[in-house]
Amino acid sequence: MKKLINGVDAVVTDALRGIAAAHPSLRVDVENKVVFRAQAPRPGKVGLVSGGGSGHEPLHAGFVGYGMLDAACPGEVFTSPVPDQLIEATKGADGGAGVLHIVKNYTGDVLNFEMAAELSGDEGVEVASVLVNDDVAVQDSLYTAGRRGTGATLFVEKIAGALAETGAPLAEVARVAKEVNDRSRSFGVALTPSTVPAAGKPTFELGDTEIELGIGIHGEPGRTRAPHREAREIARIAMDAINDDLPLSGETLVLVNGMGGTPLLELYIVFAEVAAYLAEKGATPVRSLVGNYVTSLDMQGFSVTTCSLTDELTRLWDAPVETPALRWGR
Template sequence: MKKIINAVDTVVTDALTGLAAAHRELRVDLDARVVYRADGPRPGKVGLVSGGGSGHEPLHAGFVGYGMLDAACPGEIFTSPVPDQIVEATTAVSGGAGVLHIVKNYTGDVLNFEMAAELCADEGVEVARVLVDDDVAVRDSLYTAGRRGTGATLFVEKIAGALAEEGAPLAEVAAIGDEVNARSRSFGVALSACTTPAAGKPTFELAGNEVELGIGIHGEPGRSRGPAGTARELVRVAMDALQADLPLSGDTLVLVNGMGGTPLIELYIAFAEVDAYLREHGATAARSLVGNHVTSLDMQGFSVSVCALTDDLTRLWDAPVRTPALRWGH
């Protein structure tokens, strides 16, 4: 394993140190392990807190700022944050209008955010939660921990963040988060596994002509293996899976997301295929994002997330945002 790190145990702290130095518009509490907007909290604005294991950068800390998150709680690599972090972040960003927790549906994230929410309630902070579970590769049934939260997390953070910025009350901000989640689906494909610093070797091995289909964002193997096909074939597998779960039509918001080790040129090739697929099926990529946004360390591969837009969602997506990793609008 070769990585640009100082030691396995200091990866998250060292990266947060760099984040703090690079982004003066953020306030990074290294002890509490929370990343804040330097200009928050704003009285009367619903606070948005998210978090999860590290290794998915820029998610979540890269989405802290105007129009998106008020705070992010990074855990160790692929390990959800602990309740203390979440409590600290929640109370700090509370501007009196309540705080929304945006939680990806993993047992660890769910449990730790739940514990934190109880403690926050004890301290008189009203907390609502949006649970993101967009990954169609996992069947949501009695036999699984439910769908995973992946690329749609970015959609939820952006759109709920924009509504909170407009001054909407907690219940509405939570409701739009739920709506975005309900209208979004994702599917991922890996060309290679990632290597966590702790494990020191790839979490699974693929032959030269194999891809892993239906992967998550934690280096866990996918649901099945398939032959490495063309970009068109790989995108078709992903889009067929999305389409089977949520028939596509009309305007959509599309994220073609790199898993961390895939060059941008390949992501644009994938996007061309997604765009063509959507048009073939009577839908449009009305809004899009191509790049490494919800990553899995150095994994090679991509995921596609699609959200069926409404006028409201489009307006909130287009609203100004100023974070390290996402910024537009004036």
């Protein structure tokens, strides 16, 4: 295993030191492992808090800033953040209007966020939660009861974040967050496994001519192994899975997401196929992102996430955002 680290125990804290040094717009509590906006909390604004295992960067710390999250909690690699971290983040993000927890559906994350919500509530912070479970690949899996939360997390954080910025109340922000999740679907494909530093070896084995269809972001098994094939066919498999679950139509927000080790050149090739597929179905990718947003360490592969837009969601997507990984319009 060759990785740019100083030791497997220091991975998350060393990365947090780097985030702090690179982004003066953030305040990084390295000891408690919480990344805040430098100015958090903003009085009267609903606070948005997310978190999850490390190894999926820029998710979540890269989405802290104006128009998105107020705080993010990175757990150890592929490991849920602990309740203490989440409580620290929740209290630090509360400007008196309550806090929305954005939780990817993994068993550990769900339990720890629930505990943090309860304990923060005891300390007087009103907390609402939205569960992200957009991955159509499998019903239950290694870390999850029910569907996994993957690429739609970015959509939820961006759109709910934009609404929170307008001063909307907690119930409204939670409502739009849930709506985004309900209208979003994802499917992922792995060409290679990732390697967790502390494990020192790949999370699974994949043959030289095999791919894993429906992969999870921790390398959890998908639907099936299959022979590697042209990008066109692989994209079609992913899009069919999404379309079978929620038929594609109308104005659509699309993310073609790299798993961390895939060249951007290839992601654009996939995007071309995704756009062609959408056109066949009468759907239009009116907004899109192509790049590494919800990664799985060094895994090669991609995921596609779609969200069926409404006028409100498009307006909130277009609203200004200023985070390390997503910036526009201000």
